[in-house]
Amino acid sequence: MQRRTTPDAGRRSEASRRAILTAAFELAGEVGYAKLSVEGIAARAGVGKQTIYRWWPSKGAVLFDAFLSLSQGQDGQEGLPDTGDLEADLKVVLRAxxxxxxxxxxxxxxxxxxxxIMNDPELAALYAERLDGPMKELKKARLRAAQQAGHLPEDLDLDVAVDLIWGPLLSRWLHRSGPxxxxxxxxxxxxxxHGLLPR
Known part of the structure; x- marks a missing residue:
């Protein structure tokens, strides 16, 4: 007697979820956010529109999860590189x-x-909780290790240091103000x- 197997609902749901995230990311790049729609994402992913609304409240939330999934799966490494050379390590991170x-x-x-994120307070809070906040803690952890090694002042405000190092890069990209x-x-x-004053 042939044994009948029941469908794996969890596996099917995960496959649908990944298809939706991939579709949202691809379509945002192809048509832009203004023309991105839940209907379009559903059609590209091969799922029903209600499937998307069951998991996400908006197209912005879908796109955010797509980026979150991408950032978590890039290299599997947690934390910034720590070779003992803070300047070299930060250059590697900023170049990436x-x-x-x-x-x-x-x-x-x-x-x-x-x-x-700028226009949706709920999405902004989600971004801060799930991506920006954790990433900032990783950056601060690397700077804190440099403090402990005597490479940075003990009284350095790590939040300000993170803003000083990463803020200008984000600003130039966001405003297209330079190469x-x-x-x-x-x-x-x-x-x-090394600061702005003469050494």
Whole structure:
């Protein structure tokens, strides 16, 4: 007698979820956020519109989860590199950020998500809780290790330090106010670590 297997609902749901996130990310890059719709995401993912609304309240929330899934799956590494050379480690991280901003696959969807976060307080709170906050803690942890190693002042305000190092990069990308290059990333790190006054 042939044994009948029951469908794995969990596996099917996860496959649908991944298809939806992929569709949202791809469509945001293709048509822009203004033309992105739940209907379009559902059609691209091969699911019903109600399936999306069961898991997410808006297209912005779907796009945010798409980015969150992407950022969690890039290299599996937690934390910033720590070779003992803070300047070199920060340059590696900021150069990687420059490369991500310059990648056309990410630029348009990321800009769309940024605009939506600015206009949607609930999405902004979700972003702060699930992505921006945890990432800031990882950055502060690397700077804290440098403090403990005597490479940074003990009384340094780590929140301000993170803003000084990463803020200008985000600002230049967001406002298209100048070229984003590895040389610019290196200069940011050097200026943040060594200051504006003559040595």
């Amino acid at each position: 950020t420059v490369d991500e901003f310059a990648d056309p696959r990410y630029d348009r969807p990321l800009r769309a998500l940024t605009i939506e 984003l290059t590895h040389a610019y990333a290196d200069t940011l790190v050097e200026t943040a670590l």
